[in-house]
Amino acid sequence: MEANPGGKKKKNLVIGVDVGGTKIIAATVDTSGKILGSKKRKTKAHKGVTSVIDRIIKTIRQAAEDADTSLDKIAAVSLGFPGPLDAEKGVIYTAPNLAGWDNFPLAKTLEKELGLPVILDNDVNLGTLGEYEFGAAAGAKSVIGIFVGTGIGGGIILDGKLLSGRNGTAGELGHMSIDYDGPKAASGIKGAYEALASRTAIVRDIEKAVKDGKECILADNFKGDEDDKRVTSGDLKKAIQSKDKVVTEILDRACFYLGVGVGSLVNVFGPDVVVMGGGVVEALEDYMMTMIKKSAADYTLANALKGVKIVPAKLGDDAVLMGCVASAWRHFKIGQD
Amino acid sequence: MEANPGGKKKKNLVIGVDVGGTKIIAATVDTSGKILGSKKRKTKAHKGVTSVIDRIIKTIRQAAEDADTSLDKIAAVSLGFPGPLDAEKGVIYTAPNLAGWDNFPLAKTLEKELGLPVILDNDVNLGTLGEYEFGAAAGAKSVIGIFVGTGIGGGIILDGKLLSGRNGTAGELGHMSIDYDGPKAASGIKGAYEALASRTAIVRDIEKAVKDGKECILADNFKGDEDDKRVTSGDLKKAIQSKDKVVTEILDRACFYLGVGVGSLVNVFGPDVVVMGGGVVEALEDYMMTMIKKSAADYTLANALKGVKIVPAKLGDDAVLMGCVASAWRHFKIGQD
Numbered sequence: 001m002e003a004n005p006g007g008k009k010k011k012n013l014v015i016g017v018d019v020g021g022t023k024i025i026a027a028t029v030d031t032s033g034k035i036l037g038s039k040k041r042k043t044k045a046h047k048g049v050t051s052v053i054d055r056i057i058k059t060i061r062q063a064a065e066d067a068d069t070s071l072d073k074i075a076a077v078s079l080g081f082p083g084p085l086d087a088e089k090g091v092i093y094t095a096p097n098l099a100g101w102d103n104f105p106l107a108k109t110l111e112k113e114l115g116l117p118v119i120l121d122n123d124v125n126l127g128t129l130g131e132y133e134f135g136a137a138a139g140a141k142s143v144i145g146i147f148v149g150t151g152i153g154g155g156i157i158l159d160g161k162l163l164s165g166r167n168g169t170a171g172e173l174g175h176m177s178i179d180y181d182g183p184k185a186a187s188g189i190k191g192a193y194e195a196l197a198s199r200t201a202i203v204r205d206i207e208k209a210v211k212d213g214k215e216c217i218l219a220d221n222f223k224g225d226e227d228d229k230r231v232t233s234g235d236l237k238k239a240i241q242s243k244d245k246v247v248t249e250i251l252d253r254a255c256f257y258l259g260v261g262v263g264s265l266v267n268v269f270g271p272d273v274v275v276m277g278g279g280v281v282e283a284l285e286d287y288m289m290t291m292i293k294k295s296a297a298d299y300t301l302a303n304a305l306k307g308v309k310i311v312p313a314k315l316g317d318d319a320v321l322m323g324c325v326a327s328a329w330r331h332f333k334i335g336q337d
Numbered sequence: 338m339e340a341n342p343g344g345k346k347k348k349n350l351v352i353g354v355d356v357g358g359t360k361i362i363a364a365t366v367d368t369s370g371k372i373l374g375s376k377k378r379k380t381k382a383h384k385g386v387t388s389v390i391d392r393i394i395k396t397i398r399q400a401a402e403d404a405d406t407s408l409d410k411i412a413a414v415s416l417g418f419p420g421p422l423d424a425e426k427g428v429i430y431t432a433p434n435l436a437g438w439d440n441f442p443l444a445k446t447l448e449k450e451l452g453l454p455v456i457l458d459n460d461v462n463l464g465t466l467g468e469y470e471f472g473a474a475a476g477a478k479s480v481i482g483i484f485v486g487t488g489i490g491g492g493i494i495l496d497g498k499l500l501s502g503r504n505g506t507a508g509e510l511g512h513m514s515i516d517y518d519g520p521k522a523a524s525g526i527k528g529a530y531e532a533l534a535s536r537t538a539i540v541r542d543i544e545k546a547v548k549d550g551k552e553c554i555l556a557d558n559f560k561g562d563e564d565d566k567r568v569t570s571g572d573l574k575k576a577i578q579s580k581d582k583v584v585t586e587i588l589d590r591a592c593f594y595l596g597v598g599v600g601s602l603v604n605v606f607g608p609d610v611v612v613m614g615g616g617v618v619e620a621l622e623d624y625m626m627t628m629i630k631k632s633a634a635d636y637t638l639a640n641a642l643k644g645v646k647i648v649p650a651k652l653g654d655d656a657v658l659m660g661c662v663a664s665a666w667r668h669f670k671i672g673q674d
Contacts, residue, residue: 084640093640142503154605163495165607166479169641176601177636178528180515180594189600189636191515257517263526264513268491268605270502299514299526303421303430304506 011075012334013067015060016324018080018123018317019052021045025317026059028067028074029325031335033134037067049100057113077116078328080123080320081106086168087121093168119331125162125171126323127313128155131275133326135314140272144265145313146173148258148278151185152194156269174198178260197257199280203231205250216246233283240284255288259295266300266308277313285312348412349671350404352397353661355417355460355654356389358382362654363396365404365411366662368672370471374404386437394450414453415665417460417657418443423505424458430505456668462499462508463660464650465492468612470663472651477609481602482650483510485595485615488522489531493606511535515597534594536617540568542587553583570620577621592625596632603637603645614650622649 013036017026020043027038039062041055056079064071084093090107110118128137128145137143137157145155154173156163163170174194175187182191183201195201210219217239221230239247262274274296281288293310300308315322329335350373354363357380364375376399378392393416401408421430427444447455465474465482474480474494482492491510493500500507511531512524519528520538532538547556554576558567576584599611611633618625630647637645652659666672 156605158495158500163606165641166609166645167607167640167643169638170605170607172604172607172638172641175604175638175641177597178514178517180597180636187638189638260514260517264601265605267509267512268493268507268602269500270504270507270509272503299517301506301509301512301524301526303504304502304509304512306504308503 011073013069013074014325014328014334015063015074015077016080016321016328017056017060017063017077018320018324019043019056019082020123020320021082024056024059025321026056026063027321027325028063028069029322031329033322033325036069037063037065039063039066045095049104053106053109053113056110060114071114071116074116075334076328076332077110077114077118078324078331079106079110079118079120080126080324081120082123084167084169085120085122087119087125087164088168090118090120117332119328121162121323121327122153122155122168122171123320124153125155125164126327127153127277127315127319128157128171128275128323129162129326130315130319130321130323131277131313132157132160134322135319136275136311137273140309142269142271143273143275144173144269144271145275145277146258146262146265147313148198148276148280150198150200152198152261153278158269173261173265176261176264178257178264193257193261197254197261199231199233199236199278202236202250202254202280205253206231206247209246209250214246217242217244218247233279236280237283240287251284251288252291255291256295258288259292259297260299262292262296262310263299266296267304270304271308274308274310275313276310277316277319281312282316348410350406350411351662351665351671352400352411352414353417353658353665354393354397354400354414355657355661356380356393356419357460357657358419361393361396362658363393363400364658364662365400365406366659368666370659370662373406374400374402376400376403382432386441390443390446390450393447397451408451408453411453412671413665413669414447414451414455415661415668416443416447416455416457417463417661418457419460421504421506422457422459424456424462424501425505427455427457454669456665458499458660458664459490459492459505459508460657461490462492462501463664464490464614464652464656465494465508465612465660466499466663467652467656467658467660468614468650469494469497471659472656473612473648474610477646479606479608480610480612481510481606481608482612482614483595483599483602484650485535485613485617487535487537489535489598490615495606510598510602513598513601515594515601530594530598534591534598536568536570536573536615539573539587539591539617542590543568543584546583546587551583554579554581555584570616573617574620577624588621588625589628592628593632595625596629596634597636599629599633599647600636603633604641607641608645611645611647612650613647614653614656618649619653 095101143157152174154171179191185192185195432438480494489511491508516528522529522532
């Protein structure tokens, strides 16, 4: 579907939608990148595909209403979605830990429901694109985005273009091994970047220390029920500020690992900018960036590192959303005339 | 300088030149990729820059003569050179272990001497381009070339274009760390790919085993004078064929490491083809490729690996030379009209 199949006045508004594991955020954005209206709701992914699609559609409609406009004034909808997908065809390969999404034609399904052109891409790719167009990497030509959360996600922009790779899987930095005999990631890959340096890995190591009887300010977080959010990025920040020995040691170690991966990626890609984002890095930006850069320098060729900027992300939660918008602008050539 | 500044009949012949640490090979090639004439001589790098340049020029002239032609019939000269350089400016940053080459404007110097347009690029990039245009990766869109020798060199082609990176250093795969606490490469980087899986690393481990008193068919190679060629790829092949236990164990291990790196690179780039080349791989192709592929599968996401071909190089010593030719065709649009 084309963005403006024969319309007289060209439509310019885009709705970006960040579909996350826990929440859906949609925003109506004009050609200057200004958010005119937005809406957020829970994803409730466990309720299944049909429910999630209903919730996406409702959120999109309300993001238009919140901008005092209606869907017929919208040029296109652009979605960020987690996990492996085919951006060109708008098909989700699979959604991590969720049934029903296998080979699901999400873009076409939404196009039918909304009567609008819909595109989608991997959320981490779009987060990197957002930082490239509006954030920490503005003005660079080639950028690597590294987002540290439950796992480690990556996006790669070379000469201004997102690298998608043969199966839409390029940028799976979290599964690069930096320790061939190290702990396994969920993927089964030993010493995978995310098995050493994600929030999950950090929390795993803190839990182990607590169980080994070490004194730790976060010990209480490991009592009671299982819950994947039992240590938040905010908790980590508080522990570091309190100079908790266990947490400091483990986080320092994670920063070292993050730097090892940054070094390898700089050797391999020769980017202008490496953007580090995600909840953990945002919460402890200065503290972590100093250590990440130090370790990266030890794992990068001097020639390759020259002039490369290693910087924290700037857009926080808006990175994916703004990447959606930039992607729609590119795809439908919006705001270029 | 343009390839054909105002000439009536467009010149179509290209001279490719592979400038290696030990030998210079030049070949005159027509638009079908056929080698019409060639010449080889020793580099004698220790004699210094002026001597090497004289030898390059002499080799180029003789490659033209060998094709029954003269320099005024040549459209362009295209060089492959080891080590870090700026391909766009034709400047050598530095030549490993050789004085006098720092920031040397090699392309311009040769242009003046020959009266011909001269371009140059990293030899491993060009080896990858050669395999892409004429060899094991023909027909692919995105290719990673991994060449195992004294070190491990890499070339990356994405959507048909060589990735050069910010400082001309993209593709420094040999310095990607797959073991953050492992043995150091010459660069000082711990657990660098080439510190674990290059011929240098393999020979280092065999030497250690021999010194530790283990029985090994290659023990005699470590007697007498220091010499960086004391174990050739041919020696390794003979040892494997004789089922030497020490060499087999060490080479198997190197194949495992090679596969770890291949896995990480496939996760990160999502290429169509990974081409493995260099002396060691050529000598023991079938033996090594089977093990490399097995280990790569353990270190790659299933989604990312789907349909990716991991294949041995086809062009051997001609890969760089043919990459030079392909590079000149692209640069000067030769044979496209």
